Amino acid sequence: MSKIIAVTSGKGGTGKSSICSELGFALAKQNNRTLIIELDFGLRCLDIMLGVKNDIKYDLGNVLKGECDIYKATTQVKIASNLSIVCAPEDPFATVNAEQISNICNEMRKYYEYIIVDTSAGTNASVFDVVEQSDLILINTTPDPICVRDARTMSDEFYKRGNKKQRLIINKVNRDLFNEALVEDLDEIIDTVGVQLIGVIPDDDAVVVATAKGQPLPSNSPAFKAFDAISRRIKGQDVPLSVKIV
16 A cells, blocks of 8 residues: 655755655665655756756646646656656646645555655645645654744644644754754754654755755765665654764
8 A cells, every 4th residue: 555645844944855855765765666746836846856857848737737647747767766756847826736636646556655745835725735635744844943833833733633644854953053052952842843753864965965966865874874764664664763963
């Protein structure tokens, strides 16, 4: 049975798209057929992160306009045989509703084990409508107090809608932020957001380089180890949470 995973955040700049791309690479490397659907209209970036910016012939916008079906808008990632992408439209004014995304996901469930939905950032109604239909919601925050509060707002709304399938990713973690006393520790973030932790991603320059070049993370990088562990936890494997703040 395939699994739809929505990656969302209350604020832009938390690394949501890089989480989608690296989780996609991690799951594909573990021989799981994986599809990423990008919904950040007008601000698409996953084509660059996945190294397919020159390969996109059709995107989600073409599907929504009826110019092609979802299969034509699906692009195989060359450097990861089990990974594909449906890119967001370049038109910032394109619109989509939850039913359309649900229909697309249900169609693609036939062919993919994991479907990662990269939502737009923020707390607008369309984000909640799309995300709440997912099998798992990954709420992403950084240790910044503003991002943490926004993540709590997102989580509270999902709980109000009866959705308890939430897990927390804390991204871009480094010792300097804690030395500055922006937040006391990871436990404070978890308690504030009110969502069970699934993983901590260290602040790692390798992520910036890999996503800019459209390449997978090197296997010896701290961030790769974090993404690999998160992907295995998503699959139900018992992977200990080992956090080293760099």
